[in-house]
Amino acid sequence: MAESYPQLRASENFASLQQDLAGIETEIQMARRYYNGAARAQNNRVQTFPANLLSGAFGFSVLPYFELDDPADRNAPRVSFDDGAGS
Known part of the structure; x- marks a missing residue:
C-alpha cells in the first residue's frame, strides 16, 4: 500500500x-x-436611428466580432508532460 x-x-x-x-x-x-455580445450591442447602437446620428460625431464605430481566421486554431492545445528522466 x-x-x-x-x-x-x-x-x-x-x-x-x-x-x-x-x-x-x-x-x-x-x-x-x-465580448461578441457586447460588440453586437455596440454595433446595433451605432447603426440604428437616432444614435447613428451622434455616434459618428463622437467617434463611436462598429466593433469587429472575435473570430478565428484559421480553423486549426479551434483545436485544443496539446499538453505534454516530461517524464522526469531528462530526455
Missing part, C-alpha cells in the same frame, strides 16, 4: 490539472461570448 501511494497522489494531481484546464477553457469561451 505504501508503494502505490505516490502513483495515487500523481493521479489525483493529474485529475486536478485536467479539471483546471477544462475550467480555463470554459472561462475563455464565456469571455468570447461576452
Whole structure:
C-alpha cells in the first residue's frame, strides 16, 4: 500500500490539472461570448436611428466580432508532460 501511494497522489494531481484546464477553457469561451455580445450591442447602437446620428460625431464605430481566421486554431492545445528522466 505504501508503494502505490505516490502513483495515487500523481493521479489525483493529474485529475486536478485536467479539471483546471477544462475550467480555463470554459472561462475563455464565456469571455468570447461576452465580448461578441457586447460588440453586437455596440454595433446595433451605432447603426440604428437616432444614435447613428451622434455616434459618428463622437467617434463611436462598429466593433469587429472575435473570430478565428484559421480553423486549426479551434483545436485544443496539446499538453505534454516530461517524464522526469531528462530526455
